[in-house]
Amino acid sequence: MSLQLSSRDSAGPSSHDRHWRAGTVQAVPPPGAVDLGPGYLEPGLLPVDLIGEAYARTAEEFGAAALSYGENRGALPFRQAVAERTAALDGLPCGPENILVTAGSSHGLHLLGTSLARPGQQVLVERTGYDFGWAVLRDCGLALRSVATDSDGMVPAALDEALRAAAGRVAFVVLTPTFHNPTGTVMSLRRRTEVLEVAARHGVLLVEDDAYAELDLDGTGAPPSLASLAGQRGVVRLRTVSKVLGPGLRLGWMQADREITDRFAAHGLLLSGGSANHLCSLAVATLLRDNGFDRHLDWLRVRLRERRDALYEAITEELPGVVEVRLPQGGFFLWLLAEQDETSLLDKAMAAGVVVAAGSRFGRTEVPAVRVSYSFNPPSSLRAAVTRLAAAWKGTS
Ligand SMILES: Cc1ncc(COP(=O)(O)O)c(C=O)c1O
Known part of the structure; x- marks a missing residue:
């Protein structure tokens, strides 16, 4: 039996984050911060049940050949x-x-x-x-x-x-x-x-x-x-x-x-x-x-689209004139171009409890830039993060 994903907001009950800890996963967000740094999916979007079922079916179907x-x-x-x-x-x-x-x-x-x-x-x-x-x-x-x-x-x-x-x-x-x-x-x-x-x-x-x-x-x-x-x-x-x-x-x-x-x-x-x-x-x-892969992909794209739109809209509403941003057609990231220097952007964001990725990490950029990801947080957290960034980067906090 395949999982029905369409109406769920999480990929399933096993997609919990109880063990999302240093020592188990590669990186964890700083306590209390909204982490817009990661280039990977948030725990709730990872289809643990789907993969578990696929492994069980594989063991049954392929037997010893699966472990060769x-x-x-x-x-x-x-x-x-x-x-x-x-x-x-x-x-x-x-x-x-x-x-x-x-x-x-x-x-x-x-x-x-x-x-x-x-x-x-x-x-x-x-x-x-x-x-x-x-x-x-x-x-x-x-x-x-x-x-x-x-x-x-x-x-x-x-x-x-x-x-x-x-x-x-x-x-x-x-x-x-x-x-x-x-x-x-x-x-x-x-x-x-x-x-x-x-x-x-x-x-x-x-x-x-x-x-x-x-x-x-x-x-x-x-x-x-x-x-x-x-x-x-x-x-x-x-x-x-x-x-x-x-x-x-x-x-x-x-x-x-x-x-x-x-x-x-x-x-x-x-x-x-x-x-x-x-x-x-x-x-x-x-x-x-x-088709379990395609069903999951359809479900995931809807979740990512909601997240992308939430982050993009919040940024264009709350940070006009502070950063320049284009709506990407896909992927995980918004690329923000700014006038303030990068260290100041990063320090102020961190002080406001938001992690962003330094543009200079990715090579030379024409103007100061930061990368923010919409793959690792639900829409409400993305909006809250932008409110914090707006206060920090506009100098009102
Ligand atoms: C452009 C690009 N290539 C490769 C990778 C890494 O892929 P993998 O996890 O398959 O090693 C990433 C992950 O961030 C990426 O953004």
Whole structure:
């Protein structure tokens, strides 16, 4: 039996936060503060019951095979389900041979950084982008160079220039064209085509970090992925269930042409350990097969839309002239541009009991900026946080 999620405000009774404590989870909000920092879902939105049922069904169906070393690339039922979904959503021929299971996008970046690059080579990244992903690549001994971005994402002329200057020393280019972290930007179709053209001219691989791909909150649809526009050639697309089912699952996949997935399937890490996350991939495959995944996603998008709208409306009503903000079409984040310097914004927010993420964490920004997330708090807390921020940033508290 599948859970009926549609009318619930929480993903189910097991989605409680009784053990949401330091020592168990990676980070906890400071006592009494509203935390707008996290790039992950609040406890009530994490579908613990759904996942529990999926694991129970998997144990029954797959028996001992569920506890074996999994096929190196990832178990076929999962890769098949993901490939079918990709082909249907992206209108792109995609088979299980194009999919390789990872332990999340971070692991995908690490595989790329250790296999398709040599220490000392360069990786080009967005001037403003996902900082923790950069940390993974730096830890692979790679030198990061940033490429200018504008309101449409990575600037093709700047990419061209950086590739020319690097004269063949670039291992690959990493970018997030859809529901960007931290800016929320969706790159236009035209820009995608231009970026692909530049990369093809230089013969350089693009890594499309597509963590938020499923989180289109208005149903307007983002342009096709870079992987789909390129017919999968020259692009590795990294996907993850972290932002829709939960980061604790540590499940993701790489979508690429067969030459690349073959190469990774022979990676020592997978030869030794088998699939990066075997049991979990089988459990998630059952959800993909019986539509439990899509039902959850529909439910989640409604909750995230309510939260996004609550935060955006509160900011535009209470902070006009103090910050500039654009309504993102999807993902988790609002990107606030301000005139006050960043340290002052952060200190005042903290004193008022609100945690925000420093814009400078994500690279260079034109003007002071902070990232606020609507994924980790219900609408009422988001509104209360903005009232506190307004008092702090307008200087009345
Ligand atoms: C753009 C981007 N890529 C990757 C990740 C991490 O994904 P995973 O949990 O699958 O390692 C995040 C999480 O914040 C992200 O924002």
